[in-house]
Amino acid sequence: MSTAPDRLRTKASWLVNQAATVAHRLAVDEFARSGARRYHYGILAAIDENGPSSQATLSRCTGIDRSDVVAVINELADAGYVERAPDPADGRRNLITLTDTGTRRLGHLEALVSETQDVFLAPLEPAEREQLTRLLARVVEHHHG
Amino acid sequence: MSTAPDRLRTKASWLVNQAATVAHRLAVDEFARSGARRYHYGILAAIDENGPSSQATLSRCTGIDRSDVVAVINELADAGYVERAPDPADGRRNLITLTDTGTRRLGHLEALVSETQDVFLAPLEPAEREQLTRLLARVVEHHHG
DNA sequence: CAGGATTCGTTGGTCGCGCCAACGGTTCGG
DNA sequence: CCGAACCGTTGGCGCGACCAACGAATCCTG
Numbered sequence: 001m002s003t004a005p006d007r008l009r010t011k012a013s014w015l016v017n018q019a020a021t022v023a024h025r026l027a028v029d030e031f032a033r034s035g036a037r038r039y040h041y042g043i044l045a046a047i048d049e050n051g052p053s054s055q056a057t058l059s060r061c062t063g064i065d066r067s068d069v070v071a072v073i074n075e076l077a078d079a080g081y082v083e084r085a086p087d088p089a090d091g092r093r094n095l096i097t098l099t100d101t102g103t104r105r106l107g108h109l110e111a112l113v114s115e116t117q118d119v120f121l122a123p124l125e126p127a128e129r130e131q132l133t134r135l136l137a138r139v140v141e142h143h144h145g
Numbered sequence: 146m147s148t149a150p151d152r153l154r155t156k157a158s159w160l161v162n163q164a165a166t167v168a169h170r171l172a173v174d175e176f177a178r179s180g181a182r183r184y185h186y187g188i189l190a191a192i193d194e195n196g197p198s199s200q201a202t203l204s205r206c207t208g209i210d211r212s213d214v215v216a217v218i219n220e221l222a223d224a225g226y227v228e229r230a231p232d233p234a235d236g237r238r239n240l241i242t243l244t245d246t247g248t249r250r251l252g253h254l255e256a257l258v259s260e261t262q263d264v265f266l267a268p269l270e271p272a273e274r275e276q277l278t279r280l281l282a283r284v285v286e287h288h289h290g
Numbered sequence: 291c292a293g294g295a296t297t298c299g300t301t302g303g304t305c306g307c308g309c310c311a312a313c314g315g316t317t318c319g320g
Numbered sequence: 321c322c323g324a325a326c327c328g329t330t331g332g333c334g335c336g337a338c339c340a341a342c343g344a345a346t347c348c349t350g
Contacts, residue, residue, distance in 0.1 A: 011258055011262060012262055012265065012266055012274065012277060012278045012281070013168045013171070013172060013258060013261055013262045013265050014258070015278060015281040015282055015285060016161070016164050016165055016168045016265075016281060017165055017168060017169065017172075018281075018285045019161050019165070019281045019284050019285050020161050020162055020164070020165030020168075020169075021208075021308090022284070022285065022288040023158045023161045023162060023165075024162065024165075024308095025308090026158070027158060027162075028335085037335075037336095038335085038336085039335090039336085054298075054299090055298075055299065055300095056297075056298055056299080063163075063166075063337095064336090064337085065336095065337065065338060065339085066298080066299075066300085067299090067300070067301075067302085067338085067339085068336080068337075068338090069299090070299065070300060070301085090297090090298090090345080090346070091298095091344080091345050091346075092297060092298040092299075092344070092345045092346060093297090093298065093299085093345090094298085094299070113158060113159075116158060117157055117158045120157065120158055120161075120284065120288075121157055121284065122287060123283050123284055123286075123287035124280065124283065124284065128280060129157065131276065131280065132157060132277070132280045132281075132284075133157045133160060135269065135273060135276065135277045135280075136157070136160040136161060136163075136164045136277075137160055138268050138269065139164050139167070139265065139266065139268055139269065139277075140160055140163045140164050140167065141268075142267060142268035143167040143265075166337085169337090170337090173306080182306070182307095183306085183307085184306090184307085199327075199328090200327075200328065200329095201326075201327055201328080208308095209307090209308085210307095210308065210309060210310085211327080211328075211329085212309085212310085212328090212329070212330075212331085213307075213308075213309090214328090215328065215329060215330085235316080235317070235326095235327090236315080236316050236317075236327095237315075237316045237317060237326060237327040237328075238316090238326090238327065238328085239327085239328070291350100292349100292350090293348100293349090293350095294347100294348090294349085294350100295346105295347080295348075295349095296345105296346080296347065296348085297344100297345080297346070297347085298343105298344085298345080298346095299342100299343095299344090299345105300341100300342085300343090300344105301340105301341085301342080302339105302340090302341090302342105303338100303339085303340085303341105304337105304338080304339080304340105305336105305337090305338080305339105306335105306336090306337090306338105307334105307335090307336085307337105308333105308334095308335090309332100309333080309334090310331105310332085310333080311330105311331090311332085311333105312329100312330085312331090312332105313328105313329085313330080313331105314327105314328095314329095315326105315327085315328090315329105316325105316326080316327075316328105317324100317325085317326075317327095318323100318324080318325075318326090319322100319323090319324075319325090320321100320322090320323090320324095
């Protein structure tokens with residue numbers, strides 16, 4: 001890495017990828033130690049934020065593909081973190097609900113995220129961290145959606 | 146995405162991942178249109194930067210696993226972009242050399258990277274782009290590197 | 291109110307990427 | 321000279337992001 005070609009080190013898209021690789025590794029390792037995957041956090045957080053939701057809704061607001069949501073819900077339901085029940089108001093949908101255990105699980109995963117974030121942003125001052133966050137937020141928002 | 150939970154939108158590690166997803170998609174799509182993969186660019190750039198190299202050296206300076214380098218070199222060699230020859234000075238190594246076609250190919254891929262970068266950073270002013278690049282560079286360097 | 295279009299959950303599959311284990315062949319160090 | 325270290329290669333695993341297709345349910349519109 002320290003010997004990476006200079007032309008790569010000056011490209012923002014390369015950098016954002018390297019940075020993501022670092023963040024990815026940190027998060028994956030930390031989650032793995034708790035027997036979770038990144039998708040679990042996204043799904044649990046989305047349910048907590050929006051209340052009981054259909055799988056299609058969860059897919060849309062997390063960006064996870066519908067077919068992948070199925071597998072994640074399976075795992076979360078097996079672990080007792082969510083409950084999957086048919087929506088009485090619309091026979092096509094399942095309503096996914098957070099259990100108490102699931103709420104605690106989400107709290108635990110959020111703690112993990114905070115920890116890995118501190119590690120990830122370690123080299124930056126607080127003001128710089130906020131600046132980086134804002135710049136990234138604008139880029140992400142611009143590209144929708 | 147616009148409906149993503151707020152707690153996700155304020156987490157830097159989540160943002161850097163979303164940003165990376167965007168950058169990834171842009172790059173992958175663009176490369177795919179030219180029949181290339183991201184690894185091709187990394188390897189070609191590394192050879193161009195360091196001169197003829199062994200596969201192990203390319204692995205180290207790109208961060209790509211040795212076993213994956215094999216496959217990339219196979220593809221690049223099949224396409225005539227590099228040549229793989231045993232190192233006369235060390236029977237364990239192969240020396241990977243850029244061909245003229247490979248040099249042109251690298252130039253083409255660099256143009257693609259520049260284009261996708263403009264698209265990626267579109268919402269930011271030039272000064273902000275530079276700032277984002279610097280912050281990311283520090284984070285990446287800190288985590289080695 | 292009937293029939294086509296759309297939505298939803300699910301299955302099954304593809305591809306890229308990152309990683310790890312193991313092997314035989316080569317070179318280096320003591 | 322022999323073991324340690326290095327190198328290329330094969331094969332495999334798991335996650336992440338996709339896509340196609342299907343039956344079931346609901347909707348829209350004529």
